[in-house]
Each structure stands twice: as structure tokens, then as C-alpha cells.
Amino acid sequence: MTGGAWLCLLAPLAGTIAILLAGTRIPRQAAGWISTASVFAAFGGAVWAFFSLRAQSGHDGEITTAWTWLESGSFSAGLQLLVDPLSSLMMLIVSGVGALIVLYSIGYMHGDEEERRYFAYMSLFVFSMLLLVEGGNLLLLLVGWGLVGLSSYLLIGFWHERPTAIQAAKKAFVMNAFGDATMALALFVLIAHSGSLSFATSFATAGHLSQTTVDLVALGLLGGAAAKSAQIPLHTWLPDAMEGPTPVSALIHAATMVTAGVYLIARTHPIFEQARTIELIAAGTGALTLVVAGLVALVQTDIKRVIAYSTMSQIGYMFLGAGVGAYANGMFHLMTHAFFKALLFMAAGAVIHALAGEQDIRQMRGVGALMPFTKWCFLAGALALVGVPPFSGFFSKDSIVAATLGLGWYGWIFWACGVAGAFLTGVYTFRLWFLVFPGEPSELVRRAFGSHEAGDEQDAEPRGHGSEPHHDGEGPWTMLLPIGILAVLATVAGWLQWSPKWHPFTTWLEPAARTLAIAEPTSTQEYVTSAVTVAAGLAGIAVAWAMYAGGRIAVPGAPAVRRALEHKLYFDELYDAVFFRPAAALANWTRTEFEEPAVLQTGPDLGQTALDAGGLVRRLQTGLLRTYVFFLASGAAVIAVVFLLVR
Amino acid sequence: MTGPGIVWYLGVAAFLFGTGALGVLLRRNVLIVLLSLEIMLNGANLALIAFSRHVHNGAGQIFALSVMAVAAAEVCVGLGLVVALHRRRLDLDVDALSELRG
Numbered sequence: 218m219t220g221g222a223w224l225c226l227l228a229p230l231a232g233t234i235a236i237l238l239a240g241t242r243i244p245r246q247a248a249g250w251i252s253t254a255s256v257f258a259a260f261g262g263a264v265w266a267f268f269s270l271r272a273q274s275g276h277d278g279e280i281t282t283a284w285t286w287l288e289s290g291s292f293s294a295g296l297q298l299l300v301d302p303l304s305s306l307m308m309l310i311v312s313g314v315g316a317l318i319v320l321y322s323i324g325y326m327h328g329d330e331e332e333r334r335y336f337a338y339m340s341l342f343v344f345s346m347l348l349l350v351e352g353g354n355l356l357l358l359l360v361g362w363g364l365v366g367l368s369s370y371l372l373i374g375f376w377h378e379r380p381t382a383i384q385a386a387k388k389a390f391v392m393n394a395f396g397d398a399t400m401a402l403a404l405f406v407l408i409a410h411s412g413s414l415s416f417a418t419s420f421a422t423a424g425h426l427s428q429t430t431v432d433l434v435a436l437g438l439l440g441g442a443a444a445k446s447a448q449i450p451l452h453t454w455l456p457d458a459m460e461g462p463t464p465v466s467a468l469i470h471a472a473t474m475v476t477a478g479v480y481l482i483a484r485t486h487p488i489f490e491q492a493r494t495i496e497l498i499a500a501g502t503g504a505l506t507l508v509v510a511g512l513v514a515l516v517q518t519d520i521k522r523v524i525a526y527s528t529m530s531q532i533g534y535m536f537l538g539a540g541v542g543a544y545a546n547g548m549f550h551l552m553t554h555a556f557f558k559a560l561l562f563m564a565a566g567a568v569i570h571a572l573a574g575e576q577d578i579r580q581m582r583g584v585g586a587l588m589p590f591t592k593w594c595f596l597a598g599a600l601a602l603v604g605v606p607p608f609s610g611f612f613s614k615d616s617i618v619a620a621t622l623g624l625g626w627y628g629w630i631f632w633a634c635g636v637a638g639a640f641l642t643g644v645y646t647f648r649l650w651f652l653v654f655p656g657e658p659s660e661l662v663r664r665a666f667g668s669h670e671a672g673d674e675q676d677a678e679p680r681g682h683g684s685e686p687h688h689d690g691e692g693p694w695t696m697l698l699p700i701g702i703l704a705v706l707a708t709v710a711g712w713l714q715w716s717p718k719w720h721p722f723t724t725w726l727e728p729a730a731r732t733l734a735i736a737e738p739t740s741t742q743e744y745v746t747s748a749v750t751v752a753a754g755l756a757g758i759a760v761a762w763a764m765y766a767g768g769r770i771a772v773p774g775a776p777a778v779r780r781a782l783e784h785k786l787y788f789d790e791l792y793d794a795v796f797f798r799p800a801a802a803l804a805n806w807t808r809t810e811f812e813e814p815a816v817l818q819t820g821p822d823l824g825q826t827a828l829d830a831g832g833l834v835r836r837l838q839t840g841l842l843r844t845y846v847f848f849l850a851s852g853a854a855v856i857a858v859v860f861l862l863v864r
Numbered sequence: 865m866t867g868p869g870i871v872w873y874l875g876v877a878a879f880l881f882g883t884g885a886l887g888v889l890l891r892r893n894v895l896i897v898l899l900s901l902e903i904m905l906n907g908a909n910l911a912l913i914a915f916s917r918h919v920h921n922g923a924g925q926i927f928a929l930s931v932m933a934v935a936a937a938e939v940c941v942g943l944g945l946v947v948a949l950h951r952r953r954l955d956l957d958v959d960a961l962s963e964l965r966g
Contacts, residue, residue, distance in 0.1 A: 840965030842958040
């Protein structure tokens with residue numbers, strides 16, 4: 218069992234190291250295959266760990282310690298891996314979806330100048346996430362947490378010649394560093410009180426701490442989770458992160474990174490259960506985010522940004538589920554979301570690839586006629602996202618919404634947010650669908666596929682904007698195969714669990730994260746919620762059809778609302794005004810009021826004095842070996858004499 | 865135990881060390897400087913072994929063996945540098961190599 222876990226963790230790291238060491242000695246494509254093989258090997262390890270865990274009676278998991286990594290007084294932390302139902306599930310998702318995304322990248326990144334660097338980072342990203350989910354104590358979890366932030370920074374800024382990409386990478390890193398800091402503070406408090414960061418000890422200690430302390434710890438953990446998972450108010454990095462290559466977006470949104478926050482809450486749920494207020498704040502954050510992100514997604518015009526906001530919204534559902542105590546439901550949605558969100562990103566990537574980098578959905582009408590395979594796969598993903606039965610989103614999303622009903626009056630608010638979110642999901646998803654896929658191909662689309670339609674053989678006309686011409690309609694098989702596999706998974710993965718009738722998934726997770734009794738709705742509540750949510754989703758689809766395809770109702774004008782949404786509700790402007798401007802003003806003020814009059818214009822000229830002193834000392838450096846040896850020998854002699862005299 | 869007392873050994877060791885140190889300080893040929901360094905090390909080794917015998921403790925001899933191993937490695941690096949200097953047609957004179965003057 219632990220062998221599988223080690224294989225799963227170390228294979229991607231080995232892939233990174235191999236690519237880095239091989240350097241230019243291997244062809245660019247070989248790097249992609251090494252990376253793919255390493256992540257598939259990790260998936261093999263995850264499957265191995267999963268089945269041996271299943272074979273174990275009670276399957277409540279096992280911690281394996283390689284060696285004591287860090288020791289300081291009574292505190293010690295080992296290099297430990299934890300294999301339990303929760304981590305083995307995450308291992309399967311991270312490595313499985315990750316492997317498909319890396320395979321897809323081979324086709325997508327073909328011809329890029331720096332493929333080797335790209336694939337080294339991709340393997341590193343998967344390794345970091347696996348370390349995060351497999352870490353057997355909170356310290357290793359924090360290490361993985363930081364490494365995920367680092368590799369996302371490297372990948373978002375992969376196209377380093379674009380200033381916007383660099384800015385987006387910096388923004389993601391700073392936002393995440395804020396979360397890392399609050400999480401580290403929470404761990405310090407835990408160490409101070411329990412003297413240990415092992416899961417068992419710190420969870421046991423959490424029960425004996427004062428309410429304020431537990432609240433602080435939980436709040437710190439929640440800060441980390443919200444930053445990593447892009448929840449309000451730490452969400453502004455996620456849409457900007459679309460500056461990275463599309464498979465990177467797929468990896469960040471589906472398999473790694475943003476799901477880490479949900480995993481953290483499920484993993485440390487004993488702490489959150491002691492701090493029930495903070496747990497409900499997490500749920501409230503999720504509910505708020507899912508509605509706000511859904512609203513903003515309505516007006517975005519970049520195909521990747523629409524999907525990015527939909528990720529924020531779906532992670533909001535997961536936070537809601539984990540926050541009310543339905544950990545298994547949150548994790549189930551995490552899994553189905555990984556499938557359909559990776560699918561949506563990869564299908565969008567295929568469209569962008571075919572259109573040579575165009576991302577504006579207003580230019581894309583009618584792509585579906587020329588890319589039928591991508592079109593139908595995207596439709597499967599979109600239906601799963603909206604939660605139309607029998608697609609997977611239906612099974613996972615509805616159970617989260619139903620689980621909020623046990624909480625009293627604020628449960629009803631969460632429930633209403635969930636239903637409103639389902640409606641918004643229907644509208645923005647199918648706005649995207651109707652604008653991009655059906656209909657007459659637009660000018661741009663016809664030009665991109667020009668030679669295929671005309672049927673001329675020579676294919677001489679250069680197409681695209683700097684990207685190399687595409688000789689096949691939809692892309693190479695390395696891109697289509699992962700899309701196809703994920704389309705199947707996005708359709709059927711939900712059948713694993715339908716909470717009113719069968720729930721093997723919840724049972725499986727029980728040893729690691731037992732669902733709270735308060736979050737177990739009755740069957741009636743489940744059925745009614747399902748009906749209402751599906752109706753809301755279908756209504757959303759109908760509205761999108763009427764606005765963007767049927768032309769039955771005009772797109773509402775409401776310029777003020779539209780402008781606010783297009784500015785993403787002014788969060789960026791707010792942070793600029795609250796954090797950046799005062800800091801810049803303070804710095805300016807100290808310069809003009811203090812530094813210039815008090816330091817530069819009075820007293821001795823500090824700079825010149827330092828230069829003069831340096832000029833004097835410089836003479837000692839003669840460059841002659843004998844001088845240095847002389848100083849060395851006389852120094853040793855002086856020390857020897859002093860030593861003898863003192864004795 | 866017969867043979868001269870420890871003072872004689874230490875005298876010889878100090879003489880070797882002093883000779884080596886003067887050589888490092890005064891000679892200009894890189895090869896001679898390296899050679900003088902080795903003489904200094906041998907002086908130190910001799911002192912170590914002499915004390916080892918004097919106090920009936922083997923540790924000093926082990927030290928001397930380690931010093932020899934390190935000295936061998938150091939000579940490899942030193943001679944490598946000499947060869948590199950020669951290949952670049954530079955003067956093998958330590959006073960001529962004063963690029964690092966401040």
C-alpha cells in the first residue's frame with residue numbers, strides 16, 4: 218500500500234529531474250513523453266495504493282514514516298505519507314486527470330520553443346499537489362501547499378515575454394503567499410499548544426483548547442484554503458491566471474491547486490468542527506462566491522475567463538458542502554468537477570488551438586460545424602456543469618445543496634444561493650455554448666478552416682497569427698483522446714453515488730471524514746432539492762437559448778450593472794485603493810518629508826563617506842598571493858600567542 | 865621505548881614548517897610554492913605523529929593519514945591550475961597573477 222503511495226509521489230518528481238538533467242540532449246517532444254510517462258506512473262501508484270487500501274479491513278488508512286526529517290527539542294516531524302480513503306481518492310484524481318492533461322499538452326504545446334521547461338514544470342506541479350494530499354502531517358502539507366504556489370507561479374508566467382503573464386503570475390503568487398502566511402500562523406498556534414503537527418495529536422488537542430484559540434487556528438486554515446481555492450475575498454488571481462497556456466489552466470482548475478482548499482477543510486475537519494462558527498463562515502464564503510462568480514461569468518467575453526469564473530463558482534459549492542459538514546458531498550463534487558472542468562478547458566483549448574490563438578467568444582460563432590467531436594464533448598461537459606441528469610454534475614451538486622437544509626434559517630439562505638447558482642450556471646454555460654458552437658461559421662472561423670472547406674490541396678496560404686498552421690481539423694490524437702476519455706467520465710462518473718438511493722462514495726470516505734449528522738438531509742428534501750435545482754438549471758439554459766440563439770428576448774441592457782460585472786465588481790480597483798495607493802502615498806511622503814530634508818540635505822554626505830572609506834580598505838587587496846598568505850600566517854601567529862598568554 | 869625525545873621531533877617539525885612557510889611567502893614560481901605547501905603539511909604531520917607516540921594514542925596517526933589524503937587532493941587541484949595557467953600561456957609567476965588587486 219505504501220509502495221504505491223511512494224511511487225505515486227516520486228514518479229513525477231523523477232520526471233522533472235530527468236527532464237532538467239537531460240536538457241538539450243533530448244528532442245523537445247521527448248520531454249513531453251517523459252513527463253506523461255511519469256504522471257501515468259503516478260496514476261499507476263495511486264491505483265495500487267487504492268486497491269491495497271480497499272483490501273485492508275476497515276480501510277481506515279496507514280501512515281508510513283521514511284525518516285525523521287526535522288527535530289527540535291520535543292518537536293519532531295517525519296517525512297511521512299498518509300494513505301487513507303481521503304488521500305487515496307485525491308491521489309487518483311490528481312494523477313489521473315493530471316496525466317490526461319499532460320498527454321493533451323503534447324499536442325497543444327507542439328512547436329513551442331520551450332517545451333522542455335514547460336513539461337518539467339508540469340511534472341513539478343503534479344508532484345507538489347501529490348505531496349500536499351499525501352503528506353502525513355500538517356508540516357508536509359504546508360510544504361506541498363507552498364510548492365503548489367511556486368509551480369503555479371512558474372506555469373502562469375510561462376510565456377515570460379508577455380508582461381501580462383508575468384503580472385498575473387506575480388498576482389497569483391502574492392495572493393497565495395497571503396494564504397500561506399495565515400496557514401503557517403495557524404500551525405504555529407497549534408505547535409504552541411500541542412507541540413506536534415501530526416494529524417492525530419493536533420486534532421486530539423483541538424478539543425481541549427479554548428474556543429478563541431480553536432477559532433484562530435481554524436480561521437488561519439480557512440485563510441489558506443480561501444486563497445488557494447480562489448474564494449472571495451482572495452479570488453482575484455484566478456481569472457488573471459488564464460494568461461498561462463490552456464492545459465495549465467485545466468491543471469490548475471481541475472486536478473491541482475484550487476481543489477486544495479476543499480481538501481484542507483475535509484482533512485482538518487476535526488479542527489473546524491470545534492470551531493463551528495468558522496466552519497459556517499467557510500460555507501458562507503462558498504455560497505457568496507458561487508453567486509458572485511456566476512454573475513461575473515455572465516458578461517465575460519474571453520472563453521477561458523468564462524470557464525475560470527465557473528470554476529470559482531463550483532469551488533464555492535464545494536466550500537459550501539464542506540462548510541456545512543457534508544465533506545463527502547464536497548469531495549464528490551470535487552471529483553466530478555475535476556472531470557468536466559478539465560474537459561471544458563481542453564475542449565476550449567482545442568478551439569483556441571484551431572483558431573490560432575483567438576479567445577474572444579464573439580468571434581467564434583459556428584466552430585461546431587467544423588469541429589464536431591470537440592462540439593459534442595464540450596456539450597457533455599456543459600451539461601455536467603449545469604447538472605442535468607444523467608450527467609455527473611447532477612449527482613454531486615444537488616446533494617450539496619440538499620445538505621444545507623438541516624441548518625435552520627441560514628441553511629435556507631445557503632439553499633437559495635445554491636439554487637440561484639444553478640440557474641446562473643445554466644445561463645453562462647449555455648451562453649458560451651450558443652455563442653461558440655452552433656450556427657453559421659463566422660468570418661474568422663471560415664478563414665481558420667479555409668482550405669478544408671474549399672478543398673484545395675496545396676494548403677499554401679499561411680493561416681493564424683504566428684502559430685503554426687494546423688493540418689488536421691480538430692487537432693492531433695494526443696489532444697482528442699484525453700477529451701474523449703474525460704467526456705465519458707464527465708457523463709458516467711456521477712452514477713457512482715446518488716445520495717437518496719446509494720452512497721458508496723460517502724461510505725468509502727467515512728473513516729477519514731464522516732459527514733455530520735446535521736448535514737444529512739431526508740429523502741424528501743433530497744428529491745425536492747434535486748427537482749428545484751434541475752429546474753433552475755434548465756431554466757437557465759432556456760434563458761440562454763432565448764437570448765443568444767433564438768433571439769426571442771433581447772440581452773438586457775442595464776448598462777450600470779453590466780459595467781459593474783465587466784469590472785468584476787471592482788475587486789481589483791478596491792484592492793488598489795485600499796492596499797496599493799496608501800502604501801505608495803506613505804512611501805512618497807517619507808521620501809519628500811523625511812529622507813530628502815533630514816538625510817540627504819543635512820549632515821555629512823553619507824554616500825561619499827562610504828565611498829572614501831571603501832577606497833581606504835581597497836588598498837589591502839593587493840592581488841598578490843604573498844600578501845594574503847602573510848596576513849593569514851600573522852593572524853594565526855597572533856591567535857597562537859594570545860592563546861598561550863591567556864593560559 | 866627508545867629513541868630521541870619529543871623535543872627533537874618537534875624541532876624538526878618546526879623547521880620543516882618554517883621552511884615551507886618561508887617558501888610560500890618568498891618564492892615566485894607557482895610550482896615551488898605548491899612544493900613548499902607540501903613541506904608545511906609534512907611538518908604538521910610529523911608533529912602529529914610525534915605527539916601520537918608521545919601520549920600513546922593512535923588518533924594523531926589517523927589525523928596524519930587524513931591530512932595526506934587531503935593533501936593529495938589539494939595537489940591535484942593545484943597542479944590542475946598550473947596546467948591551466950600554462951595552457952593559456954600565462955606566466956607561472958605568482959606576482960604576475962594579481963588580477964584581484966582592489
